[in-house]
Amino acid sequence: MIDKRVRSLADAVAGIPDGATILCAGFGGAGLPDALCEAVIEQGARDLTIVANNAGTGRTGLAALLATGRVKRIICSFPRSSGSVVFEELYAAGRIELELVPQGIISERMRCAAAGLGGFYSPVSVGTRLAEGKEHREIDGRMYVLEKPLKGDVALLAADRGDRWGNLSYRKSARNFNPTMAMAASLSIAQVRHFVELGEIDPETVITPGIFVDRLVEVPA
Amino acid sequence: MIDKRVRSLADAVAGIPDGATILCAGFGGAGLPDALCEAVIEQGARDLTIVANNAGTGRTGLAALLATGRVKRIICSFPRSSGSVVFEELYAAGRIELELVPQGIISERMRCAAAGLGGFYSPVSVGTRLAEGKEHREIDGRMYVLEKPLKGDVALLAADRGDRWGNLSYRKSARNFNPTMAMAASLSIAQVRHFVELGEIDPETVITPGIFVDRLVEVPA
Amino acid sequence: MPLKRRQIAWRAAQDLVDGAYVNLGIGLPTLVADVLPADREIVLHSENGVLGVGPAPGDNEVDWDLVNAGKQPVTLLTGGSYVHHTDSFLMIRGGHLDLALLGAFEVSQKGDLANWTTDDPNFPPGVGGAMDLAVGAKEIRVLVEHTTRAGAPRIRRQCGYPLTAAGVVRRIYTDLAVIDVTSAGLVVRELVDDIDFRTLQAKTEAPLHAAPDLRPLRAPAL
Amino acid sequence: MPLKRRQIAWRAAQDLVDGAYVNLGIGLPTLVADVLPADREIVLHSENGVLGVGPAPGDNEVDWDLVNAGKQPVTLLTGGSYVHHTDSFLMIRGGHLDLALLGAFEVSQKGDLANWTTDDPNFPPGVGGAMDLAVGAKEIRVLVEHTTRAGAPRIRRQCGYPLTAAGVVRRIYTDLAVIDVTSAGLVVRELVDDIDFRTLQAKTEAPLHAAPDLRPLRAPAL
Numbered sequence: 001m002i003d004k005r006v007r008s009l010a011d012a013v014a015g016i017p018d019g020a021t022i023l024c025a026g027f028g029g030a031g032l033p034d035a036l037c038e039a040v041i042e043q044g045a046r047d048l049t050i051v052a053n054n055a056g057t058g059r060t061g062l063a064a065l066l067a068t069g070r071v072k073r074i075i076c077s078f079p080r081s082s083g084s085v086v087f088e089e090l091y092a093a094g095r096i097e098l099e100l101v102p103q104g105i106i107s108e109r110m111r112c113a114a115a116g117l118g119g120f121y122s123p124v125s126v127g128t129r130l131a132e133g134k135e136h137r138e139i140d141g142r143m144y145v146l147e148k149p150l151k152g153d154v155a156l157l158a159a160d161r162g163d164r165w166g167n168l169s170y171r172k173s174a175r176n177f178n179p180t181m182a183m184a185a186s187l188s189i190a191q192v193r194h195f196v197e198l199g200e201i202d203p204e205t206v207i208t209p210g211i212f213v214d215r216l217v218e219v220p221a
Numbered sequence: 222m223i224d225k226r227v228r229s230l231a232d233a234v235a236g237i238p239d240g241a242t243i244l245c246a247g248f249g250g251a252g253l254p255d256a257l258c259e260a261v262i263e264q265g266a267r268d269l270t271i272v273a274n275n276a277g278t279g280r281t282g283l284a285a286l287l288a289t290g291r292v293k294r295i296i297c298s299f300p301r302s303s304g305s306v307v308f309e310e311l312y313a314a315g316r317i318e319l320e321l322v323p324q325g326i327i328s329e330r331m332r333c334a335a336a337g338l339g340g341f342y343s344p345v346s347v348g349t350r351l352a353e354g355k356e357h358r359e360i361d362g363r364m365y366v367l368e369k370p371l372k373g374d375v376a377l378l379a380a381d382r383g384d385r386w387g388n389l390s391y392r393k394s395a396r397n398f399n400p401t402m403a404m405a406a407s408l409s410i411a412q413v414r415h416f417v418e419l420g421e422i423d424p425e426t427v428i429t430p431g432i433f434v435d436r437l438v439e440v441p442a
Numbered sequence: 443m444p445l446k447r448r449q450i451a452w453r454a455a456q457d458l459v460d461g462a463y464v465n466l467g468i469g470l471p472t473l474v475a476d477v478l479p480a481d482r483e484i485v486l487h488s489e490n491g492v493l494g495v496g497p498a499p500g501d502n503e504v505d506w507d508l509v510n511a512g513k514q515p516v517t518l519l520t521g522g523s524y525v526h527h528t529d530s531f532l533m534i535r536g537g538h539l540d541l542a543l544l545g546a547f548e549v550s551q552k553g554d555l556a557n558w559t560t561d562d563p564n565f566p567p568g569v570g571g572a573m574d575l576a577v578g579a580k581e582i583r584v585l586v587e588h589t590t591r592a593g594a595p596r597i598r599r600q601c602g603y604p605l606t607a608a609g610v611v612r613r614i615y616t617d618l619a620v621i622d623v624t625s626a627g628l629v630v631r632e633l634v635d636d637i638d639f640r641t642l643q644a645k646t647e648a649p650l651h652a653a654p655d656l657r658p659l660r661a662p663a664l
Numbered sequence: 665m666p667l668k669r670r671q672i673a674w675r676a677a678q679d680l681v682d683g684a685y686v687n688l689g690i691g692l693p694t695l696v697a698d699v700l701p702a703d704r705e706i707v708l709h710s711e712n713g714v715l716g717v718g719p720a721p722g723d724n725e726v727d728w729d730l731v732n733a734g735k736q737p738v739t740l741l742t743g744g745s746y747v748h749h750t751d752s753f754l755m756i757r758g759g760h761l762d763l764a765l766l767g768a769f770e771v772s773q774k775g776d777l778a779n780w781t782t783d784d785p786n787f788p789p790g791v792g793g794a795m796d797l798a799v800g801a802k803e804i805r806v807l808v809e810h811t812t813r814a815g816a817p818r819i820r821r822q823c824g825y826p827l828t829a830a831g832v833v834r835r836i837y838t839d840l841a842v843i844d845v846t847s848a849g850l851v852v853r854e855l856v857d858d859i860d861f862r863t864l865q866a867k868t869e870a871p872l873h874a875a876p877d878l879r880p881l882r883a884p885a886l
Binding site for chain 4: 111114
């Protein structure tokens with residue numbers, strides 16, 4: 001019998017090793033696994049690399065994890081959101097490395113890893129500073145840069161509903177990076193607002209099939 | 222006002238030019254746009270390239286289109302299904318070119334075109350005859366071949382429900398190649414079992430957003 | 443009178459055709475969602491996976507699971523749908539959007555766009571979806587205030603800030619003018635009433651050409 | 665007695681662990697769906713976008729929108745779901761499946777797999793999802809009749825037919841034996857009762873080694 005549900009946030013994040021690359025879903029506050037981020041603080045892993053769209057806001061969730069000083073590097077597209085005070089302090093103090101990647105390319109690089117591919121040619125960033133050092137190639141008259149897969153050791157996800165097989169559904173734009181990150185990590189962990197019985201999520205409307213999810217924990221909104 | 226619905230199969234396939242590359246969805250009989258295939262016979266385009274998983278069965282639908290002799294080339298993964306009699310006759314007679322592509326690579330190459338990428342590195346077919354002539358590259362200790370995007374001039378799709386914006390939903394495994402082909406063609410045409418009012422397909426469960434669909438015609442099952 | 447921000451958005455919205463798929467970038471372009479022409483169906487795309495963005499919600503309708511690229515609450519039109527980020531950027535990069543309306547720090551006379559970093563060492567850069575949009579949408583138009591608060595021109599011979607993409611911008615909507623980027627240079631199509639062409643040129647680093655049918659740029663009070 | 669096809673499937677099914685994600689190829693492997701151990705939850709994947717394939721439907725339950733890789737009608741387990749082809753092959757190629765059970769024309773002593781073409785000029789080749797599966801699943805096992813109808817061995821020193829993938833097969837289930845592909849060669853783990861090892865070797869081109877704990881291969885009548 002398959003049952004990926006765990007009872008506590010501590011169980012959900014158990015075993016994350018030092019040095020892990022953690023994919024952290026969410027766009028602003030929507031679909032953000034804030035409870036899981038805070039559970040990682042308790043869990044204690046350090047020397048972390050975080051992959052996320054933003055760099056946390058306020059002093060909770062991802063920002064709280066950054067504030068511990070245990071994140072050495074963040075790969076994101078837009079750390080400049082209003083309220084990213086913790087990141088800005090760390091950045092100004094030179095206490096965190098930033099790898100800036102265009103938003104669609106972060107997502108596509110994670111999908112590339114998830115799909116077992118070795119890389120892809122992208123037209124994005126050609127002619128800009130972000131293409132410096134990347135391999136260039138002209139294909140059918142257009143210039144592309146080679147982008148490499150981006151795989152996570154862990155993905156932290158936030159979904160609306162989840163069942164014991166790990167099937168997930170989301171609400172509205174809270175879907176965002178969650179489905180791709182779920183596919184792109186060795187250990188995918190979801191906080192869900194509601195545990196539901198197997199079969200309650202219509203098979204046509206499962207957005208993340210359980211095959212991509214390893215653990216889920218209920219965190220009511 | 223957006224209204225992509227057309228009244229007849231003839232209107233649906235109007236304007237397909239000679240020499241077009243047509244992506245034809247379906248896996249076996251599920252999700253197969255048989256009425257659209259037959260409408261292309263009436264429409265008259267010739268020197269066609271068909272991209273499909275299979276090569277038609279029996280004497281109707283895709284097989285009927287092949288039987289006209291107006292398909293010069295087929296790109297597919299599995300033309301060997303039982304009942305692919307028309308294709309087998311044409312193939313034995315040397316009257317149709319076959320490009321055999323692994324099933325997942327057909328799909329990924331179409332997605333690559335849909336996503337505006339220049340190509341991708343795939344581990345599939347390495348060390349086999351199907352990799353001959355392809356550019357090889359070792360990445361992080363694994364060998365890959367370079368695969369190129371595969372774009373359609375036209376996609377022929379079969380869906381369950383569709384609305385005037387072109388939003389589509391499917392039933393069960395009839396989904397198959399439809400969503401990817403919808404994204405990968407310049408002109409995407411769907412036969413749908415049921416026209417529904419805008420909003421009847423739950424926004425969470427639209428599988429093919431209308432942005433990818435140009436025309437739809439109602440063909441009851 | 444220079445246009446207010448909402449009026450710049452209104453002017454850009456007037457050029458959207460019925461049935462167009464249009465991405466709205468953060469900042470000024472986001473305002474376009476609230477001032478669309480009532481006689482057309484325009485499908486707004488937001489990079490975070492919303493197709494069919496509606497106007498801002500009323501105070502009682504705010505749902506923090508439904509936000510736009512600027513993380514502000516929005517609504518969904520009937521017929522709209524949600525996709526995940528990878529599919530949303532497939533739409534962007536794959537040429538499925540007719541138009542992207544973007545903000546900018548600077549635009550050059552050749553249509554180069556700079557909108558992701560000012561290189562301020564105290565301020566982290568943020569590229570977001572700007573580079574994906576700049577190379578992916580079928581057409582790029584920019585909404586921007588004509589000068590910085592300090593009065594420096596944003597429409598320049600060459601961008602001083604690092605590029606987002608080269609040669610992609612086709613039209614610029616500012617608080618003072620509507621300007622097309624053409625192979626013959628920058629052509630002013632519309633100009634606000636109380637500024638003359640020479641004054642406009644003085645606020646613009648790149649050379650401007652007046653369109654033969656130069657028209658007044660006017661917007662309702664909103 | 666050699667096993668019947670359904671019994672080969674049954675034997676392969678006994679090795680599936682609770683919670684495993686398993687792809688079933690066309691032909692013999694497809695039969696596995698109907699003979700799964702009742703005490704385990706095993707999630708069967710079908711390349712055409714079905715995760716959680718159930719047993720064959722009753723005559724009144726056939727739905728031609730729900731088929732397996734062999735285009736035969738199937739059912740869906742509670743908890744199952746549908747994806748499109750590109751996502752289905754992402755699952756396959758990205759290493760998300762624990763195991764793929766595939767059919768074969770031939771398997772070599774090094775685990776090379778040949779299952780897509782016999783090079784018969786009168787008969788078009790068909791690769792389907794075989795190459796994607798062969799390189800993508802975490803483990804590959806083959807279900808095959810030990811010899812062709814003409815009696816030619818299918819387990820060979822080297823494959824005579826064009827390869828699907830090199831060195832990927834880890835275990836072979838036949839109507840006569842269960843054989844592991846190891847770095848020390850082919851090791852027979854189980855052998856049907858009424859055939860001795862020497863007879864098995866005679867029906868096999870590649871050299872075989874008997875496992876120290878060689879056991880009888882038995883299956884219920886089914």
